[in-house]
Amino acid sequence: MKERAMEAMQRFSKAMFIPVLILPIAGILIALGNVFTNQRLLDAVPFLDNPILTGFGSILSGSLVAILGNLGLIFCVGITVGLAKKEKSVAGFTALLGYLVFVNAMNKFMELAGLLAEADAMQSTGQKLVLGVQILDMGVFLGLILGVITAAVHNRFIETELKGAFQIYGGSRFVFIVLIPVVILLAVSLTYIWPFFQSGINSLGELIQRSGNFGLFLYGALERLLIPTGLHHLVYTPFLYTSLGGVQEVGGQVFEGARNIYYAEIANPSxxxxxxxxxxxxxxxSKMFGLIGACLAMYHTAKPENKKKAKAILIPVAFTSFLAGVTEPIEFSFMFVAPLLFVVHAALAGLSFVTLNLLDVRAIGPNGMIDFLLYNLPLGIEKTSWPMYIVVGLIFFAIYYGVFRFLIVKFNFKTIGREDADQETKMYSKKEYKEKKSNDNEEGAQPGDGLANVIVGALGGKDNIKTVTNCYTRLRLTVDKPDAVDEAILKNETGANGVIIKDKNVQVVYGLEVNNIRRQVDNYLGIQSDD
Incomplete structure (x- = not known):
C-alpha cells in the first residue's frame, strides 16, 4: 500500500512538470513586454519610445497575461498528458474536451439550482468566469482534479475495442464516451462539495499567513528536504498557483497564487x-549564492592532491546552479556522504526566505541568475529592491562557506576531493562526461548507443525496465527488480550525480543533460519518446 502510494505521488510530481516548467517562460516574456512599455525606461532611452516597440510590448504582455486566467485548463491538459501511459497526445485532446464539458455542466446545473450569483457578487460568493462561463472558482485545483480523473479514465479504457457496428467507437472515442458522465457527475457533486474544500484552503492559507516568518522557514526548508524524493514540486506549486500563496486584485481582476499575482503585476504599469x-x-x-559557497568550501577542504580533480567537478555544477538554478548535482555530491550538510542546507534555505521578508525585498528569484536578471532589471529597483536581494545572497554565500567548511573539517566528511585512497569521486564533470560519449562513438556504435547500453545494463537490462520518463534534471524509471540496479556503474561510468531507489521507482540525476540522455535510452530500447 505504501509502495503504491509513493509511486502515485512520484508519477503525479512528474506530471506537474509539464505545465510548471512552461509557465515561467510566459512570465519572462511578460517582463520583456514590460521593457517596451516602461515609461521610465522610455524617458531614459527616447529612441525606444515609438509606436512599433510600445505596441509590441503591450501585445506581448497583454496576450500572455491571458494564460493566468486559464491555468485550470493548462494544468488539466498538462497533468493528463503527464499521467497518460499511452497515446499522450490523444489524452491531452480528451482532457481539453472534458474540461469544456465540466465547465458548462457546472454552469447549467448551478443555473437550474438557482445558485448563480449576480455579476457584482461573483467574487464574494466564490464564483468567477472561466472561458466566459460562470462557475465556482476552483482555480488550479480544477485542472489538477480533472487531469487526474481524465488520465485514469484514459489509461483504463484506451485499449477498449468494440465489435461490429460499434467498432468505430472504441479506443479514444470510448474514453470520451465514458468520461462525459463521469465529468458531469463530478460537476454536480463539486457544486456542493467544493465550497467546504475552499473554506478549508482559505483557513489553511490564513494559518500560514499568520505563521509569518516561521511558516516561511518551514516552507523553504521542506522544499529542499524533499529533493531526494523528487516530491519537492508538491510543496511550492500550491503556493505559486493557488490561494495558499496569496490573493490579490490587480487591474480590477483577482489573481490567486504568488506567481500568478506577480506576473499580473509585471504586466500592469500602474x-x-x-x-x-x-x-x-x-x-x-541558495541556488545562486549559498551552494556556490558550499562548493568553494568543498574545494578548499579537499586534499591537496585532489584539488585539481575537485575543481574540474565543482566548477561546472556551481556554474549551472548559479546561472540556471539546477542544484541537484551539487546537493547529491554531499547528500549521502554527509546528511548533516544537507539538513543544514535546508535550514539555511528556509532562513533565506525569512531574511528577504524581514528586509521587505520584493525581487523575483525562483531559479538562477539568468531568470533573475530578465525578471528584475526591467522592473526597476523601486518595484523589486533587487540590489538588496544580491546583498542577501552574498551574505548567505559567506554563511554557507563558513558553516560547510567548519562542519566538513570538524566531522571529516568525505565530500568531493576528501575521499579515501580506495574511493572514487561520486560525480563526473561535464568535460569527463562528454569525453566518455566521444570515446563511445569512436568505438563504432551509433551516437549515444554506448552510453545508453551502459545505462540500460546498470538498470538491470531491457527486460527490467518498465517505464522511462524524465523531469528537468532526472531520468525517472520504474523497474521490476530494484535490486538489479547497479548504482556504482550509473555514478562512475555514466556521469550520474546521484541515484535514488524507492521501491520500484528509480531516479538517476544527470542535470541539464537529461533530455538528451532520455532520448538515447528510448532509442536504445526501441521506444518512441513522448514528452
Missing part, C-alpha cells in the same frame, strides 16, 4: 511595487 506574496517564489538565494 503597480509601483510587487506585493508581498512574491516572497513564496524567492527560492534562488
Amino acid at each position: 503597480v509601483t511595487r510587487l506585493s508581498e506574496s512574491v516572497i513564496w517564489d524567492a527560492r534562488g538565494i
